[in-house]
Amino acid sequence: MKSVPSSSYRKKVIVIGNGMVGQRFCEKLVEKDNHNEFEITIFGQEQHRAYDRVHLSEFFSGKTVEDLYLCRADWYEAHHISLHLGDPVVEIDKFKKNIISALGVRLPYDYLVFATGSQPFVPSFLGADKFGVFMYRTLEDLEGITAHAFRARKAAVIGGGLLGLEAAKAMMDLELETHVIEFSPRLMPRQLDETGAALLRSKLEHLGVTIHLNKDTSAIRGKDKVEWMEFTDNTELETDMVVVSAGIRPRDELARQAGLKTGPRGGIVVNDQLQSSDPSVFAIGECALFEGMIYGLVAPGYEMADVVACRLTGTEKVFKTYDMSTKLKLIGVEVASFGDPFGLDTAHSPLVFEDRMRDVYKRINVSEDGKKLLGGILVGDTRSYPMLLQTYLNNIALPRELETLLFEPPDSGDRGAGVMSLPDSALICSCESVSKGKICAAVTDHGVTDIEGMKRCTGAGTGCGGCIPLVKDLITESLKKQGKMVKQAICEHFEYTRQQLYDLIRIKELKTFEEVLYAAGKGSGCEICKPVVASILASIWNDLIIKQATIQDTNDRYLANIQKGGTYSVVPRIPGGEITPDKLIIIGQIAQKHNLYCKITGGQRIDLFGAHIHQLPQIWEELIAAGFESGHAYGKSVRTVKSCVGSTWCRYGLHDSVGFAIELEQRYKGLRSPHKIKMAVSGCVRECAEAQSKDIGVIATEKGWNLFIGGNGGAKPQHAVLLASDLDKETVIRYIDRVLMFYIKTAEPLNRTATWLNKLEGGLAYLKQVIVEDQLGICSQLEAQMQQTLDQYYCEWKAVVENPQLRRQFTHFVNSDDPDPTVQFNQARDQKFPESWTA
Amino acid sequence: MRKEPALTKTLSITEEGKWFTACRTEDVPENGGACVSYQDEQIAVFRLATQNLWFATQNLCPHKRQMVLSRGIIGDEAGEPKVACPFHKQTFSLKSGACLSNQELQDLKTYPVKVENGFVLIYVN
16 A cells, blocks of 8 residues: 555645546546645535446436446545545635635535536426426436436426437436426437437337427426426427436536636636646536537547646646547437537538438548548448447548448448558547557457457456447457457367357267366366366266366366355255155254254255365265255256245136246256356246246246246346247247256357347247257257257266275375364354454 | 465575485376375376476475475476466466466475485475
């Protein structure tokens, strides 16, 4: 940690506003403050610390306040920043250089930074303060809207611009009848021309939004709350709530009060160093007025924050006119607008494409000599936007066939090649200002190979996410340039895909890792290829895996799940989640005897934690004696088949879901695969077993069973999709045999069925052809191979318990019988817990 | 409170120390590892049979300070013998003890190893 000089020697920076731009400024200043010269104090009006206002609407689609915060609550303290929330600055004395806050805090400053942002512009009409009228700006606004929406049926949004349509989407998400009121004759008047706006309008109306153009609100009426709106053309609209989103006004009242120069229509006047008329006072973001312009997007705000942080820490940097191109997805309609969308500034020839069948409109403005792109509009299909924007921003010479600009080249596998023609200076991620050069260097110099790695390395793609397709193309192309094929080889030891290796092992009948390495690989292998080969060997031959213990991933090596501290957890199989009281008691007795922590799993089983490695065979000997089998909770294999109660007890149940779940679990138990496989069976459409979140889901219907595949929970939840309906049990099993074997043969390592299906060329339609219609003619082979593997099943733990030589593998030391002396347990809630990580 | 095992620097045979008989060769699986106890130390012994090499390092993974390295998968990276920690797959050179996956992690202590008459001997302080 840096040492902290005593405060009197440090320059005091006060930041007014803890929004996105104010926060970014603090982060940048902390990052560049190598000599610890600055002491930062933040005053924010809202009760919340800085949050992601750009993605505010996601609040309505399930994100929580926590998800939206830009940093952890302890970030400020960790960087010695004092944060005053809910306490706006109310007075500035720029001669004495101090401020007073609403709660009476008086502080001196060396530098003052305005990041006060903007507030919604409220047109002056009657009733704007009525109960049920909301702004669309802060978390508080959104919480108010959500609360009010419970009692509302209809909502009207004033403003048909960018923000207004965003608000309209939120109203749709709240399942309200949504109306948009726009003053001008078209939607998004600053971004779209008449044709583009008309297309957008028809698409939105198709989605159920009612659009009112040329409407000027004169009053909002109602007794205690909003009941109807009146317009200047003497028309009326009944509504239960009104959301005002008719533009923004810079928050400059405090600056004006302090005698700083402001613009005639608002905004703190700044120079290219973001300095106001007082050189020790700066303004950044939406409150700053630069060359007569307010920048209402986050990217230029971030750039301003960076400029000020640079200047304070001694680096020369100035703010230049910023590109205000935008792309957004509105309620399922993609819209983009860049450069000069109307071609008003320069003589130009527009190139227009309109497809009324698909509701697509594209217009680009090209300079008269046909050499330069000036701007454009895209509605309905924005796939070419990233490349068009780059062409425009970097002044790239246009091709002779201008129409190619309007279309994505067909998927020839060379889709990304065009991005490599961009100059290194081309700004790809404008939120984090990451250039093409930096992205390519991350691949060539830092070994980045995927988007996640790129986010960590450069920050590209972590803002609005709009640049991600371009970034992905750049990664792929940079890798290709290095001669690396993307995701082809398993690792440096095997230049095969998993599928190729699978076929090779089956055809050549290879049985050990050494044989596979000798036949198809080089070197000594590693932690990537060894488990992959181990999994393939197990899927095909189903031999006892710990005969080759050292190629197994951690959990498979000891047939248990490693936990903190290096002890293991044990999960006996409880098929379908059905268990007798006797067996429950025995699990309890065994847990008690060996002092194991107990927890019910999400898969309707019981997990016993905290077993030392040497205890495992003994615990299993007792479990097996009581009739239990391995639950394979440790394997990339079939785990459990969850079930609801089903028709035997439940008054809604159509069929016996428990019985079928047990049948499936008994059939597929122990089957090893590229990743874990979870299944569930529900007895009716109420779906209590949550089968649609499983790799294989079966749901009872009046006529039989519906079969779903490709669902999972986890970090990226995905619902399963319907493969076939109203099947009898035998057909369900036949289809599962086929799907699972096809998955096992063709999936990449550690891809679950959802990812596999997403990547499968032709998708679900193709899978149906293969599995249901047997168009490849492989179904009988798939079924036979599945049967061959399943016939080999035996309980792995039984094999170990009965074999003294295998049992001996279960010790911590080879030269002592002692358990690991460093393992320590603590006690909480009447059970034991391991010591938490110390590093 | 858990006893923190000391992380001392890598041993070389020139320093004062002695050879300690750790285990028999068959106690260590081919292309795998095993843990031996020596006084207060836990030492991971590895046998890279594909290259006919033996290695010994501390058993403690410096990442989360867990006594598990002997249970890791071993192999090589561009010819450099390595072990991967079972917990988070941090990889370490078996020769130098340097972390290959995360430069910020401490190096492992390594020990000279030799095999005589079917026994594995490790050089310790």
